[in-house]
Amino acid sequence: xxxxxxxxxxxxxxxxxxxxxxxxxxxxxxxxxxxxxxxxxxxxxxxxxxxxxxxxxxxxxxxxxxxxxxxxxxxxxxxxxxxxxxxxxxxxxxxxxxxxxxxxxxxxxxxxxxxxxxxxxxxxxxxxxxxxxxxxxxxxxxxxxxxxxxxxxxxxxxxxx
Numbered sequence: 800x801x802x803x804x805x806x807x808x809x810x811x812x813x814x815x816x817x818x819x820x821x822x823x824x825x826x827x828x829x830x831x832x833x834x835x836x837x838x839x840x841x842x843x844x845x846x847x848x849x850x851x852x853x854x855x856x857x858x859x860x861x862x863x864x865x866x867x868x869x870x871x872x873x874x875x876x877x878x879x880x881x882x883x884x885x886x887x888x889x890x891x892x893x894x895x896x897x898x899x900x901x902x903x904x905x906x907x908x909x910x911x912x913x914x915x916x917x918x919x920x921x922x923x924x925x926x927x928x929x930x931x932x933x934x935x936x937x938x939x940x941x942x943x944x945x946x947x948x949x950x951x952x953x954x955x956x957x958x959x960x
Contacts, residue, residue, distance in 0.1 A: 871912075
C-alpha cells in the first residue's frame with residue numbers, strides 16, 4: 800500500500816513480555832518540524848516572537864529584565880525551550896522580532912530565579928502549582944507573565960485584522 804503525504808503513519812511495536820505486538824495506523828495531519836517550525840509543541844518561533852513583542856515593554860507583563868523568568872518558566876514547559884537559562888536567552892536573541900524589545904532577555908537576570916521551587920512545576924496547570932512561602936512574591940510575578948504569554952500565544956493563531 801502506497802502512503803501519501805498526511806495520510807498517516809504506522810507504528811509497529813515488538814516487545815517481549817505481556818505486551819502484545821500490534822500494528823497501529825494513525826490517520827490525520829502531522830507537523831513537519833523540518834520546515835521552519837521549531838520543535839516547540841506547535842508554536843513557531845515567529846508566533847513566539849509576536850507573543851513576546853506583545854508582552855515586553857513599559858506597562859506590559861515583562862517590564863523589567865527579571866520578569867523574563869516568567870517567560871522562561873512558561874516557554875520551557877509549553878514550547879520545549881531550553882532549561883539552561885543561557886541557552887534559553889540565546890534562543891530568544893536568535894528570534895526575528897519586528898522591533899527591538901525594550902527589555903532584552905539576559906540569563907544573568909533570571910538564572911537565580913530559575914532555581915525556585917515552582918519553576919519545576921508545569922505552569923499550564925497553574926491551579927496545581929504550589930510555591931514555597933519564600934517564593935510567593937516572585938511566583939506572583941511569574942504567574943502574571945506566564946498567563947499573559949499564554950494569552951498572547953493564543954492570539955498568534957488568529958489572523959491579523
